[in-house]
Amino acid sequence: MKKFLDLLSEEVGKAFEKAGYGAELGKVTVSNRPDLCEYQCNGSLAGAKAYHKAPVAIANEVVEILKENPAFSKAEAVPPGFLNLNVSGEFIADYVNEMAADAKFGLDMPKEPKHYMIDYGGPNVAKPLHVGHLRSAVIGESVKRIIRYMGHDCIGDIHLGDWGLQMGLVIAELKVRKPELVYFDDSFNGEYPAEAPFTVSDLEEIYPFASAKSKEDAAFKEEAMLCTFKLQNGVKGYRALWNKICEVSVADLKKNYNKLNVEFDLWKGESDVHDVIPGMVDYMKKEGYAYLSDGALVVDVKEDTDTKEIPPCMILKSDGASLYNTTDLATLMVRTKDYNPDEIIYLTDKRQDLYFEQVFRAARKTKIVKEDTTLVHIGFGTVNGKDGKPFKTRDGGVMRLEYLIRDINDTMYEKIRTGRDMNEEEAREVAEIVALSAIKYGDLSNQASKDYIFDIDRFTSFEGDTGPYLLYTVVRIKSILAKYMAEGGIATGLKLNADPNESEKALMMKITGFNTMMETALNELAPHKVCAYLYDLANAFNSFYHETKILTEEDETRKKGYIALLMLTKNIAEGCMECLGFSAPERM
Numbered sequence: 294m295k296k297f298l299d300l301l302s303e304e305v306g307k308a309f310e311k312a313g314y315g316a317e318l319g320k321v322t323v324s325n326r327p328d329l330c331e332y333q334c335n336g337s338l339a340g341a342k343a344y345h346k347a348p349v350a351i352a353n354e355v356v357e358i359l360k361e362n363p364a365f366s367k368a369e370a371v372p373p374g375f376l377n378l379n380v381s382g383e384f385i386a387d388y389v390n391e392m393a394a395d396a397k398f399g400l401d402m403p404k405e406p407k408h409y410m411i412d413y414g415g416p417n418v419a420k421p422l423h424v425g426h427l428r429s430a431v432i433g434e435s436v437k438r439i440i441r442y443m444g445h446d447c448i449g450d451i452h453l454g455d456w457g458l459q460m461g462l463v464i465a466e467l468k469v470r471k472p473e474l475v476y477f478d479d480s481f482n483g484e485y486p487a488e489a490p491f492t493v494s495d496l497e498e499i500y501p502f503a504s505a506k507s508k509e510d511a512a513f514k515e516e517a518m519l520c521t522f523k524l525q526n527g528v529k530g531y532r533a534l535w536n537k538i539c540e541v542s543v544a545d546l547k548k549n550y551n552k553l554n555v556e557f558d559l560w561k562g563e564s565d566v567h568d569v570i571p572g573m574v575d576y577m578k579k580e581g582y583a584y585l586s587d588g589a590l591v592v593d594v595k596e597d598t599d600t601k602e603i604p605p606c607m608i609l610k611s612d613g614a615s616l617y618n619t620t621d622l623a624t625l626m627v628r629t630k631d632y633n634p635d636e637i638i639y640l641t642d643k644r645q646d647l648y649f650e651q652v653f654r655a656a657r658k659t660k661i662v663k664e665d666t667t668l669v670h671i672g673f674g675t676v677n678g679k680d681g682k683p684f685k686t687r688d689g690g691v692m693r694l695e696y697l698i699r700d701i702n703d704t705m706y707e708k709i710r711t712g713r714d715m716n717e718e719e720a721r722e723v724a725e726i727v728a729l730s731a732i733k734y735g736d737l738s739n740q741a742s743k744d745y746i747f748d749i750d751r752f753t754s755f756e757g758d759t760g761p762y763l764l765y766t767v768v769r770i771k772s773i774l775a776k777y778m779a780e781g782g783i784a785t786g787l788k789l790n791a792d793p794n795e796s797e798k799a800l801m802m803k804i805t806g807f808n809t810m811m812e813t814a815l816n817e818l819a820p821h822k823v824c825a826y827l828y829d830l831a832n833a834f835n836s837f838y839h840e841t842k843i844l845t846e847e848d849e850t851r852k853k854g855y856i857a858l859l860m861l862t863k864n865i866a867e868g869c870m871e872c873l874g875f876s877a878p879e880r881m
Contacts, residue, residue, distance in 0.1 A: 466499050
C-alpha cells in the first residue's frame with residue numbers, strides 16, 4: 294500500500310506536470326505550520342531556477358489545477374512560492390479505511406525477508422542481573438519485535454558470560470567451603486548428583502566474595518586460575534559442577550527476564566565456541582591475517598581513511614589466553630556457518646563502540662563473515678538516578694534488577710488500589726502490567742545512545758509522556774467499545790466518516806503516518822520512533838474523545854464512523870505496544 298505522503302505527492306506531481314513542469318517538484322510533506330495548513334509543498338521554489346520563472350507564479354498555476362482535484366479541500370499559493378494544502382475528508386477516510394482492512398495496516402511485507410540475528414542480554418552466570426542489564430534487554434527485545442513485525446526473521450541470542458576466570462573463582466571457593474563434594478574427587482566414576490549443592494542465593498554471595506578474595510590472596514587467585522584451566526580442558530568433575538552452576542543461574546535468569554517480558558531464542562554462551570577458537574586462530578595465522586606483536590597475536594584493523602587511531606584487534610594474549618575479542622570473533626564465525634544471517638546486531642554500553650569497531654573490522658578482514666553481512670552495534674547510554682549519576686541503591690551499591698522491578702510494581706500497586714474497585718489479586722495483576730509499561734516506555738522513549746534518568750514517580754504517572762498514560766488511553770477505548778457492544782452495536786463492516794470533524798480528521802492524519810514511522814523504526818533500529826508515534830496517536834485520540842460525543846451521537850451512521858475510528862486506533866496502538874514489548878489490561 295502506498296504511503297499517504299507518496300500518494301499526495303503523486304497528485305501534486307501530476308498538477309506540476311500538467312502545468313508544464315517536472316513531476317518531481319510535487320513532493321509533499323506534513324506542514325510545519327499546522328495553524329495554516331495540513332500539508333505543504335515547496336517544489337515551486339526549487340523549480341524557479343530551472344524554469345526561469347517566479348516561484349509564486351509557478352505555484353499559482355499549480356493551484357489552479359489542484360482546485361479541481363477531489364483529494365484536496367484547500368490548495369493555495371503563498372509567497373514566495375509555497376503550496377499550502379488541506380486534504381479532503383473523503384480522500385483521507387478512503388485511505389484510512391483501506392489501512393483498517395489490512396492485517397498490518399497497509400505495511401508492505403518484504404518479498405524476500407531478511408535474516409537477522411540479535412545479540413542482547415549478556416549477563417554473567419552466577420551473578421544477579423542488575424540495573425545495567427535493563428537497557429540491553431529492553432532495547433534488544435523491542436528491536437527484535439520490530440524486525441519481526443515488519444515481516445523479517447530474527448533470532449535473539451542471550452550470549453551468556455559462562456566461561457573464563459569468573460567460573461574458576463566460583464569453583465575455587467566452592468572447593469574451599471565444600472571440599473567433600475564428589476566433583477573434586479578425581480577418582481569418582483559414578484553419576485553426579487541430580488541436585489545442585491548450592492542455591493542461586495549461594496552463588497550470588499559466593500562470586501563477589503571470591504572475586505574480592507582473589508585480589509588479596511595470591512594463592513587463592515592461582516587456585517582459581519587452575520580451576521579455570523581444568524574446566525576449560527574438560528576435567529569431568531569441574532565440567533559437571535560448571536553445568537550445575539549454569540543450570541541454577543539460568544533458571545533464575547529466565548525468571549527475571551520473564552518479568553520484563555523478554556525472551557531469547559538461543560541461550561548460547563562463550564563456552565559454546567571454546568572448541569572453535571584453536572581452529573580459528575590457526576586459520577588466521579595460516580592466511581597471514583594474524584601476527585605476533587610483543588608476544589600477543591593481533592590482527593591489524595586500521596584503514597587509510599581513519600581520522601583517529603584504531604589499535605590492532607588482539608586475538609590471543611602473550612600467555613596464549615583468549616579474550617572477549619577471541620570469543621566474539623569465534624561466535625561470529627559460528628553464527629555465519631550455522632545461521633547465515635544478513636545482519637547481526639549487538640546491544641551493549643556505548644562505551645564499547647571502539648571495541649566493536651575493532652571486532653567488526655577484524656571479522657571482515659579475516660573473512661569469517663560474508664562480505665555482504667551487515668554488522669551493527671547499538672551502543673546505549675546509562676540508566677541514571679535523579680542525581681544524574683548511574684542508578685544506585687540507597688547504600689551506594691549497584692541496584693539489582695529484580696529490586697527495581699519490585700519497587701516499581703509496589704508503587705504502581707498503591708496507585709491502582711487508590712480509588713478503584715479492585716480486589717487485591719486483580720490489582721496486583723494490573724499493577725504488574727502497568728508497571729512493565731512504565732519501565733519499558735521510560736527506557737525506550739529515549740534515543741538508545743542517550744543516558745536517561747530513571748524517575749519512578751514520573752514513569753508511573755497516568756499523565757504526560759509515560760507508559761501508564763498510553764495504557765490508560767487504550768483501556769479508555771476498550772471501555773467505549775465494550776459499552777457500544779453492550780448496547781447492541783455491530784462492530785463489523787464499519788466505515789470512517791467521509792466528513793470528519795476537526796479532531797476526528799487530525800486523528801486520521803496521525804494514523805496515516807503509521808507505515809512511514811514503522812519503516813523508519815526498522816531502518817534505524819529505533820524503538821524511540823515507535824514511542825513518539827504512539828504518544829502522538831494517544832494525544833490525537835484524547836483530543837478527539839474530549840471534543841466528540843461518541844456513544845450519545847444520535848446519527849447512527851456517524852456513530853458507526855466514530856466506532857470504526859476507535860477500533861483502528863486501538864489496533865494500531867496495540868501493534869505499537871507489541872513492538873515495544875508490553876500490552877494494555879482490560880481495565881485500570
